[in-house]
Amino acid sequence: MAWTAPSTFVAGAILTAASLNTNVRDNSLAGGPIYATTAARDAAIPTPFAVQRAFVTATNVNYQYNGTAWVAPETLSVPPLAIVSGAASVPVATGTDVAFGFTTTVNTDAMVTTGTTSSTYANAGKVTANKAGVYSVQYTFTSAGHATGLRYVCVAKNGTGSPLNGTGFFWQMYVPSASAQTAFTGGGLMNLAATDYLQLAVHQTSGADLTFNQNGCVFSVGFMGKTA
Numbered sequence: 001m002a003w004t005a006p007s008t009f010v011a012g013a014i015l016t017a018a019s020l021n022t023n024v025r026d027n028s029l030a031g032g033p034i035y036a037t038t039a040a041r042d043a044a045i046p047t048p049f050a051v052q053r054a055f056v057t058a059t060n061v062n063y064q065y066n067g068t069a070w071v072a073p074e075t076l077s078v079p080p081l082a083i084v085s086g087a088a089s090v091p092v093a094t095g096t097d098v099a100f101g102f103t104t105t106v107n108t109d110a111m112v113t114t115g116t117t118s119s120t121y122a123n124a125g126k127v128t129a130n131k132a133g134v135y136s137v138q139y140t141f142t143s144a145g146h147a148t149g150l151r152y153v154c155v156a157k158n159g160t161g162s163p164l165n166g167t168g169f170f171w172q173m174y175v176p177s178a179s180a181q182t183a184f185t186g187g188g189l190m191n192l193a194a195t196d197y198l199q200l201a202v203h204q205t206s207g208a209d210l211t212f213n214q215n216g217c218v219f220s221v222g223f224m225g226k227t228a
Helices: 017-030 038-044
Strands: 053-056 061-065 081-086 090-092 102-107 126-128 133-143 151-157 169-174 182-192 197-204 210-225
Touching: 038 053, 090 197, 102 210, 133 151, 133 169, 133 197, 151 182, 169 182, 182 197, 197 210
Parallel strands: none
Antiparallel strands: 053 061, 081 102, 081 210, 090 210, 126 197, 133 182, 133 210, 151 169, 151 197
16 A cells, blocks of 8 residues: 555546545545655645645645645654753842853753853853744742841743833742742743743842852753644
C-alpha cells in the first residue's frame, strides 16, 4: 500500500475495484500525498489551498500550506529551558535595587546572558525568551539575617520592574521578625514574546549592607507551549 497521485475520471469511465482501492483505500490509509522532494511536491501541487498537507520523504516532514507558504510543524525535542544560579554571594546596599548576575546550569535555547550583579539592569544577568509562548518562571534564594527593615524581590521584564515599588512580576515583600535569614521562593506562569527577557531583582531597607546568597539562588525559565 502506498500513496498514488489520484486519477482524473471522465464521463463514461468504468469505476473498477482496483481504481477504488488505489484512489480511496490506499490513499486514505497513506494519510495524504507523499513526494520525494519539496520540488516534486511544488510541481505536483502548483496551487495549494490553505491547510493542505503533503509529506516529503527527503525531509521526513508533513508540511502544511498556511495560505502563503508550505510550513513544517513546530517540533521541540528539547524545549527551551534556562536554569541559572547566582554568580556569587554579594552585599546588597540598603535602599538600592540590585539585579543578579548568573552562572549557567541549563541553557537549551541560548537564553542566558550571565551578566554581573549590578544596580544597573543593563549589566545584570538575563534570561531571554527566543520563542514566543507561555513560560514557567521560578526562583529561590536567601538574604543574610537582620531584624531591621524589609526585603523585596521581583522578576523584572525587559529591564522594567522595581522590587521596592511592587512593579514587575511575582513581586514579594518580607518583614523579618528576627535576625534569621530571609528566604525567597516564588514564581508562576508568564506569556512572553520572542526577545522578551527576565531578570531577578532585590531591594532591602535594613540600614546596612546585607549579603544575598546568590550561590544558593536558583532562577529557572522553562517553555510550556505556544498560545496560538
